[in-house]
Amino acid sequence: MPGNKAHWHLLSLLRDVDHVRRMTLADWDLTLRLARQARLLGTIAHRVAANSVLWRLVPPEVQGHLCSALVYADHRARMVRLELGALASVIPSSVPVVLLKGAAYVAEAQPFAAGRLPGDVDIMVPRDRLDEVEHALLDAGWKFESVDDYDQQYYRQWSHELPPMRYPGHALEVDLHHTITPVTSRTRADTGLLFRDVRAVTASRYLVLSPADQIVHAVIHLFQDSELDVRLRDLVDIDALLRAYMQADADWCQLATRAQCHGASGLLAYALKYCGLWLGTPVREVVAPPMGLACRGMDWLMSATMLPHDPDTVPGLKRRMGGWAAQVRYHRLRMPPGLLIRHLSTKMGRQLAHAVRFRAASKVRDTGAGQRQPGG
Amino acid sequence: MTASPLFFSDATPDRIDAALASDGLWLSYGACRVRVRAEASGFARILQDVYGAFPFQDQGEFADFHVRLERGRGLRRLVKPQVRFSIDGVEPFEPFPVSNALPLFEWGVNWCFGQRFNQYVLLHAGVLGLNGRALVMPAVPGSGKSTLTAALMLSGFRLLSDEFGVLRPMDGRLLPMLKPVALKNESIEVIRRFAPDARMGPVFAGTRKGDVAHLAPNAESVAELDCELAPALVLFPRWEAGAALSLLPQAPEQAFARLAFNSFNYGLLGARSFNAVADLVERSQCYQLVYSRLDEALDCIRCLMTDEDV
Numbered sequence: 301m302p303g304n305k306a307h308w309h310l311l312s313l314l315r316d317v318d319h320v321r322r323m324t325l326a327d328w329d330l331t332l333r334l335a336r337q338a339r340l341l342g343t344i345a346h347r348v349a350a351n352s353v354l355w356r357l358v359p360p361e362v363q364g365h366l367c368s369a370l371v372y373a374d375h376r377a378r379m380v381r382l383e384l385g386a387l388a389s390v391i392p393s394s395v396p397v398v399l400l401k402g403a404a405y406v407a408e409a410q411p412f413a414a415g416r417l418p419g420d421v422d423i424m425v426p427r428d429r430l431d432e433v434e435h436a437l438l439d440a441g442w443k444f445e446s447v448d449d450y451d452q453q454y455y456r457q458w459s460h461e462l463p464p465m466r467y468p469g470h471a472l473e474v475d476l477h478h479t480i481t482p483v484t485s486r487t488r489a490d491t492g493l494l495f496r497d498v499r500a501v502t503a504s505r506y507l508v509l510s511p512a513d514q515i516v517h518a519v520i521h522l523f524q525d526s527e528l529d530v531r532l533r534d535l536v537d538i539d540a541l542l543r544a545y546m547q548a549d550a551d552w553c554q555l556a557t558r559a560q561c562h563g564a565s566g567l568l569a570y571a572l573k574y575c576g577l578w579l580g581t582p583v584r585e586v587v588a589p590p591m592g593l594a595c596r597g598m599d600w601l602m603s604a605t606m607l608p609h610d611p612d613t614v615p616g617l618k619r620r621m622g623g624w625a626a627q628v629r630y631h632r633l634r635m636p637p638g639l640l641i642r643h644l645s646t647k648m649g650r651q652l653a654h655a656v657r658f659r660a661a662s663k664v665r666d667t668g669a670g671q672r673q674p675g676g
Numbered sequence: 677m678t679a680s681p682l683f684f685s686d687a688t689p690d691r692i693d694a695a696l697a698s699d700g701l702w703l704s705y706g707a708c709r710v711r712v713r714a715e716a717s718g719f720a721r722i723l724q725d726v727y728g729a730f731p732f733q734d735q736g737e738f739a740d741f742h743v744r745l746e747r748g749r750g751l752r753r754l755v756k757p758q759v760r761f762s763i764d765g766v767e768p769f770e771p772f773p774v775s776n777a778l779p780l781f782e783w784g785v786n787w788c789f790g791q792r793f794n795q796y797v798l799l800h801a802g803v804l805g806l807n808g809r810a811l812v813m814p815a816v817p818g819s820g821k822s823t824l825t826a827a828l829m830l831s832g833f834r835l836l837s838d839e840f841g842v843l844r845p846m847d848g849r850l851l852p853m854l855k856p857v858a859l860k861n862e863s864i865e866v867i868r869r870f871a872p873d874a875r876m877g878p879v880f881a882g883t884r885k886g887d888v889a890h891l892a893p894n895a896e897s898v899a900e901l902d903c904e905l906a907p908a909l910v911l912f913p914r915w916e917a918g919a920a921l922s923l924l925p926q927a928p929e930q931a932f933a934r935l936a937f938n939s940f941n942y943g944l945l946g947a948r949s950f951n952a953v954a955d956l957v958e959r960s961q962c963y964q965l966v967y968s969r970l971d972e973a974l975d976c977i978r979c980l981m982t983d984e985d986v
Contacts, residue, residue, distance in 0.1 A: 324737075325737050325738045326737045326738065328738065329737065329739065333742065333764050336764070337764060349890070353710045359738075361709075361738060361740065364740075364795045365740070365795075366792070367794075367795035368792060368793055368794040368795040371794040371795060371944065371945055371948070372774075372794050372944065373945075374946065375794075375944045375945075375946065378946065505739075571746075611742065611764040611765050
């Protein structure tokens with residue numbers, strides 16, 4: 301397993317919750333901090349709480365944090381259901397709406413997602429219905445979080461989703477997708493296939509991807525659409541999906557075929573490799589395992605960036621270089637070089653302009669003593 | 677090395693500084709434990725003022741929150757020096773001037789607790805104990821809650837908390853979250869006059885809440901940090917210049933609403949907090965108290981808590 305002693309407890313817990321038996325209060329002290337940073341505290345809490353024998357072995361002060369994480373995850377899941385309820389009544393009923401990731405797990409009440417902390421609400425509609433849905437949401441009061449012209453144009457031209465929207469006062473953002481991979485990236489999902497094999501969520505207007513597509517999407521999201529920074533949770537999602545859906549040989553073969561259709565066989569191979577190595581996921585070798593220099597590079601990158609870092613130490617050289625390398629990789633995968641240079645220079649120019657404006661503004665603000673919230 | 681001091685008041689400022697600069701200090705508040713590390717000159721002495729009665733602990737196995745107070749970066753270390761509060765790399769507030777390290781620390785710990793302790797219903801209320809039962813005083817702006825809380829502690833009540841009424845849904849008991857009482861503006865002078873010997877930290881002028889000074893919890897309150905109490909009385913205080921003392925019974929549904937809507941995390945806990953707050957008002961007597969004189973209010977509350985006629 302990668303990482304140091306602190307990571308060892310976190311990964312061991314995620315592999316097998318029985319590891320609780322071997323943890324002291326001092327082990328928990330750092331593990332709680334790392335798990336929170338990785339947004340995995342609720343997931344661990346749920347797994348421990350589901351076993352009453354193990355639960356009693358957890359020190360009371362740690363039980364408190366686990367309970368709190370469960371309460372919070374419950375609350376967030378409730379917010380997802382509220383948002384889905386609100387969206388359902390606004391989006392024209394003839395539009396097929398596919399829930400992605402967390403929203404799908406919540407809507408289907410997946411046992412593996414209990415305690416999971418959902419981020420945004422991700423939904424997908426066919427590209428030719430995108431304008432209609434966007435206008436329905438805007439008419440009903442949802443607003444774009446950013447009104448920056450360049451951001452708007454960037455998302456519309458090059459991305460697989462619109463800029464995030466939010467109904468004022470609602471807890472969660474909505475990401476409206478028309479496919480699962482950026483239109484410029486090398487991995488190009490077969491959107492027709494995605495929509496062809498959706499299945500309906502019981503007693504709702506919503507749809508979810510087929511199990512194999514859900515897994516492929518989670519894989520693409522982690523390896524193609526993120527900068528890998530503390531994304532252990534995404535790997536835990538993939539682990540949970542594999543354990544839940546991959547039973548028979550046929551399931552594994554279908555998964556391999558699907559990954560191929562979406563041009564994601566290589567990414568799936570990496571996912572299976574790290575799931576098996578780090579999280580003990582029972583995997584079958586249905587895609588050629590990654591090999592050679594690229595593979596060793598990925599090993600290094602994953603161990604440098606994916607794990608939460610010990611908050612009491614300054615990030616080491618490996619981590620900092622890893623973060624930088626992961627960013628370069630992320631952008632390289634997303635865009636052809638010409639477009640990338642244009643994009644980054646525009647972004648930098650804008651950041652510079654923003655910094656200058658912010659400087660001027662902060663001179664005015666700097667007189668007050670502080671901020672908002674709980675008194676004392 | 678000399679024997680470890682038992683309480684903050686026994687420790688020398690150098691000893692406190694050394695601990696803050698190395699592994700940190702572990703502070704027990706009752707409901708939670710905080711490990712603090714700091715590099716802010718003068719912070720040790722102020723900490724000693726307002727946490728004097730607390731056990732001095734420079735080693736610990738576990739803390740609920742690991743927080744840091746650090747000096748500003750770059751030029752900010754020299755020009756108008758600042759202090760920043762962080763928990764595991766998260767900085768919830770803008771930096772403060774370095775002289776205001778204590779208010780920043782106090783607000784910071786409140787923030788951590790309010791954000792992360794959702795296993796409890798966190799009422800915005802002062803809580804005090806007498807004869808093994810708890811008095812809950814929900815805060816409404818201008819109620820004089822902190823003044824009354826401070827005066828009650830200085831007249832023989834045990835202080836559990838001034839900011840957070842920590843209600844445990846499982847058994848309806850109230851946990852201490854014992855921190856220095858943040859007195860604001862006029863109430864600083866009111867409490868100084870009320871108890872000239874009371875231990876108080878310096879006055880921090882011109883914070884976002886006006887002038888603030890912190891009243892140190894007394895040894896009697898600190899001695900019972902591990903002890904939770906069942907509720908007996910819910911009191912909504914209101915200070916009104918020149919008003920005669922009056923006590924109005926509150927219907928349970930009225931008290932429920934005022935408690936629930938004055939909570940940090942009521943909505944977040946869903947049904948758990950509904951049940952817990954409903955149980956709290958059912959088990960307690962609920963009153964509104966209008967007062968202008970502190971001594972009258974104290975007598976009245978003491979009678980209510982000892983079940984004498986008022």
